[in-house]
Structures are given as C-alpha cells and as structure tokens.
Amino acid sequence: MxxxxxxxxxxxxxxxxxxxxxxxxxxxxxxxxxxxxxxxxxxxxxxxxxxxxxxxxxxxxxxxxxxxxxxxxxxxxxxxxxxxxxxxxxxxxxxxxxxxxxxxxxxxxxxxxxxxxxxxxxxxxxxxxxxxxxxxxxxxxxxxxxxxxxxxxxxxxxxxxRIRVRTRSRGIPVLRPEQAAALRQAEARWDPASGTWIGELRYRLLWALLEETGLRLGEALRLQHRDWKTGTGDTALIEVSDRPAHPHGLRAKSGYRRIHVGAELDRLYGEWVWALCEAGADVEVEDWDRFYVFCNLHRGPRFGAMRPESVYRHLATMKRRVPDLPESMTPHWFRHTHATALLLAGTPMHVVSRRLGHADVQTTINTYAHVTEDAELRTCADWQAITQAWGGAR
Incomplete structure (x- = not known):
C-alpha cells in the first residue's frame, strides 16, 4: 500500500x-x-x-x-x-x-x-x-x-x-560491565612489545567516555580539545558547551555543564592526542583548541568532525565481531548504563540528574525510579534475616 x-x-x-x-x-x-x-x-x-x-x-x-x-x-x-x-x-x-x-x-x-x-x-x-x-x-x-x-x-x-496515548514501559536497556569491557577490548588493545595501541583507539576512547560520563552521543561528538581539562594535579573534567555552531548540526541538548572524569579515562585521552599528532593533526590543524576530539581518519574530510551515522555504522560492524553485544544496542545504552550504575551505588537522585544534564530532577525520577525501587525491594528478599533482626530488637 x-x-x-x-x-x-x-x-x-x-x-x-x-x-x-x-x-x-x-x-x-x-x-x-x-x-x-x-x-x-x-x-x-x-x-x-x-x-x-x-x-x-x-x-x-x-x-x-x-x-x-x-x-x-x-x-x-x-x-x-x-x-x-x-x-x-x-x-x-x-x-x-x-x-x-x-x-x-x-x-x-x-x-x-x-x-x-x-x-x-x-x-x-x-x-x-x-x-x-x-x-x-x-x-x-x-x-x-x-x-x-x-x-x-x-x-x-x-x-x-484530552487525548493521551499510554505506552507500556519496556525497562531501560543497559550493558553488563563485561559487555562494555569486551567492546572496548575489541576496539583497541595495548601491545607491550611495540609500545603502541593496536586497533581503533578513537572508538575505544568514545565508548569509555560514554560509559563513564553518561554523555549523549551528540554531546560527545561536539567536544573540542578546549573542552577537555586534563588533570594536572587535580581531577580532570569535561565541559559540555552550549556553543551553537557544529558542522553537522549537533547540539548540547542540556546546555552547559561540567563532568569530572577519572585518571584512566584522562590518560586514554592523552594517548589519543598523541596518536593524532603522529597522524599529522598538529601540523594540518590550524586551531587545536577548536579541533574536534572525535574526527575522521579513514573516510570523509581528514580530521573533520565525525558524523553520528559513522558511529552507528561502526557499531553495527562491532556487533558482528563481539557476539555478546545485544543486537538492538545503540550508543545511548551507555547513558542508561551510567545512570543505573550510579543509582545502584547509592548516588543521590539529584546528583545523577545534574550529571546527566536533565533540566528537572523529575525527568530522572520518571526514567530511573524503577532502578532504586527494585534495589530497595530486593532488600526484602531475605525475610528470615529481616525477622531475626526484628526479633532481636525487641
């Protein structure tokens, strides 16, 4: 039809x-x-x-x-x-x-x-x-x-x-830690013999960044080197800027915010910067500060800003190489995984909301309330231990 x-x-x-x-x-x-x-x-x-x-x-x-x-x-x-x-x-x-x-x-x-x-x-x-x-x-x-x-x-x-369509919630899709680790390892690994990274270091950095920060894919691809404040005796952080211009129309949906990152992710970024310099980016790029962290290497304008479509195509290839990855997985799963991990670790809801860049904590509650609720309900599973503690308190 x-x-x-x-x-x-x-x-x-x-x-x-x-x-x-x-x-x-x-x-x-x-x-x-x-x-x-x-x-x-x-x-x-x-x-x-x-x-x-x-x-x-x-x-x-x-x-x-x-x-x-x-x-x-x-x-x-x-x-x-x-x-x-x-x-x-x-x-x-x-x-x-x-x-x-x-x-x-x-x-x-x-x-x-x-x-x-x-x-x-x-x-x-x-x-x-x-x-x-x-x-x-x-x-x-x-x-x-x-x-x-x-x-x-x-x-x-x-x-x-007066007209509302009710949809059934299917839960929030997340990756298990071993699935995320398998993807990173399949992208690039350190070879001690040659002292170099073998594989796609760019994508290893991207997946690690999405997992550790909860950034949206568009926010990650918008990052310029001036946004990454590498750690020099202090905790490294990333600034999500609300600057409007981007070659492919990407934008920071939540506006400006700062996200602190760990030393391991910061070191991986340093390794990527070194790899870019070895590829000649420091010579070809006129303004390094305004140069995009995630850029083209093999296709498209050399060192030009990456497109989200390129990431999706690459991920489809990796799903065939890493059998444990869910077929329906998208880069946004890392954001859900990040929020879920923080909440299960006991991070307050309002802190998670600020880190994700939600305009209202109610958005975080509506999306992830089931995570803390399930965790709280699981504490009631061992009824015998609960009643013993109750009896001992009398």
Whole structure:
C-alpha cells in the first residue's frame, strides 16, 4: 500500500544548522504549523524534536485534507479518528491496509499525537477557541495523589490533554560491565612489545567516555580539545558547551555543564592526542583548541568532525565481531548504563540528574525510579534475616 500525502515535511538549511517545516499541497509553507515550529525553535527545542513534530503535523495535515476539514474546526473525536488511522497506517489513504501489515509502535504513535496536541495547545494560548476544547482543566482533590512539584502549579488547576496515548514501559536497556569491557577490548588493545595501541583507539576512547560520563552521543561528538581539562594535579573534567555552531548540526541538548572524569579515562585521552599528532593533526590543524576530539581518519574530510551515522555504522560492524553485544544496542545504552550504575551505588537522585544534564530532577525520577525501587525491594528478599533482626530488637 502506497501512502499519498498532500503535506510534506521539508528540510531547510539555515545559518544555525538544518531545521524542518511543512509544505501543503500547493508547495507553500503551512503557516499555522510553521508558527508552532518557530515557537519550538525559539524555545531552544532540538532540531530532532522539530523534525519529529513536523512529521506528526505532516500526517495531521494530510488527515485533515482527506476529510476536507479546516484545522481550526476539529474536536476530540477527530483526533481520536486520526489516532485510529495512525495505528493501522492509513492516514489520508482510502484503501484498507492489508491483513498482517506491520503497525507502527505505540511509542511512535504517541510522539505523533503529542505533536498534534502541542500544536493545538500553542494555538489555544494564541486565542484559537477550538484548540482549548482539546484540553481539560484538572484540579487536585483533597486527599488525592499530588505529582512532584504540584504545589507550584496554577491555583486554577492544570491543563491536560484530552487525548493521551499510554505506552507500556519496556525497562531501560543497559550493558553488563563485561559487555562494555569486551567492546572496548575489541576496539583497541595495548601491545607491550611495540609500545603502541593496536586497533581503533578513537572508538575505544568514545565508548569509555560514554560509559563513564553518561554523555549523549551528540554531546560527545561536539567536544573540542578546549573542552577537555586534563588533570594536572587535580581531577580532570569535561565541559559540555552550549556553543551553537557544529558542522553537522549537533547540539548540547542540556546546555552547559561540567563532568569530572577519572585518571584512566584522562590518560586514554592523552594517548589519543598523541596518536593524532603522529597522524599529522598538529601540523594540518590550524586551531587545536577548536579541533574536534572525535574526527575522521579513514573516510570523509581528514580530521573533520565525525558524523553520528559513522558511529552507528561502526557499531553495527562491532556487533558482528563481539557476539555478546545485544543486537538492538545503540550508543545511548551507555547513558542508561551510567545512570543505573550510579543509582545502584547509592548516588543521590539529584546528583545523577545534574550529571546527566536533565533540566528537572523529575525527568530522572520518571526514567530511573524503577532502578532504586527494585534495589530497595530486593532488600526484602531475605525475610528470615529481616525477622531475626526484628526479633532481636525487641
């Protein structure tokens, strides 16, 4: 079945990097959507978020056009119909999908619907009457459960979307210590006989960095040598900068923060700097401080900034070389592994939140609360020991 859209998500090159908009059937920018996407850009949402929301609104505009319906004349039932079409992959298509067709994941559907509801919430604030009907005001009842920081919510109540897609949590994927060690060892190993590293030292450093710091891949690839403050009698640290310019549009999602690192990782960085100099980077690169730590060596512009796509392709190759690596593993697993390890070691939640760069500790709680909860529940497993200690205390 071929889907025929009458709205199109369009990539746009700007001086601040690529962004996205939506064109209508007449190939003109859809102004109500563009106003909302510009709001996302101006409030510092990532280009990936803008792209994802543009895709959701492309589907929504196609849905409206197929029904001959104006965007500001919709209700809850219309969004519900759109949700149903998303689930069977038939947005704007008159043909019934074939039996056995693969339905989109609920998480993908949830993102599409969130884009539409965010679009209408924005226009509700701008005075579009119908948009307000898609939200309801929720007031806390005496004795009811109050979410974290509920006391700072508006006294008139909170606005909540009438359409919500509930997704089942599948847990947070993590790597076992031996899996991460096997990957690093497969990348590069020290050869005492020759006194050199054999293999891809660049990737050994990258995986070690992601595991020890919890950085996002984009944040790691943005690092310049001036951001790595190597230890000289003090603990080494890395500065995650919020500078806007990057050749491939990567950005620091969480803004500026400092992350302290151990001596072993700092030494590995020093070894990589030495390897770069041996490859001639100190001669070819004009400004070392603004030179990217992770750069091209074999493909692309020599010593140019690496692309995330290159890392994903390389990891796919390593999954075939290291049998114990999960097939679905991505670089983001290191971030989850880092947070999980810190929490199981007893690190306070707010400290983990700051290290990960979450804007709100509630984000960390929502994502990783099960880690500490499971650990606490496991302490109840030895019931005999608990009752003996209880009896001895009486």
């Amino acid at each position: 071929q889907e025929e859209y009458v709205a199109f998500k369009q990539r746009v090159a700007t001086s601040d990097g690529p962004t996205w908009t939506v064109l209508g059937a007449d190939y003109r920018v859809v102004q109500p959507i563009e106003r909302y996407l510009e709001h996302l850009r101006s409030t510092d949402h990532s280009p990936n978020t803008v792209e994802s929301y543009a895709k959701g609104l492309e589907l929504w505009w196609t849905f409206l056009d197929a029904r001959g319906q104006s965007w500001d004349r919709v209700g809850v039932a219309d969004v519900g119909t759109f949700l149903g079409q998303l689930r069977c992959g038939a947005v704007g298509v008159s043909v019934v999908p074939s039996i056995g067709a693969i339905a989109p994941a609920e998480s993908t559907i949830a993102v599409r619907v969130r884009a539409v509801m965010g679009f209408y919430r924005y226009h509700a604030e701008a005075g579009v009457d119908v948009a307000g009907q898609l939200y309801e005001t929720v007031r806390s009842r005496p004795g009811s459960y109050l979410p974290f920081l509920e006391h700072i919510a508006r006294r008139d109540g909170r606005r909540r979307s």
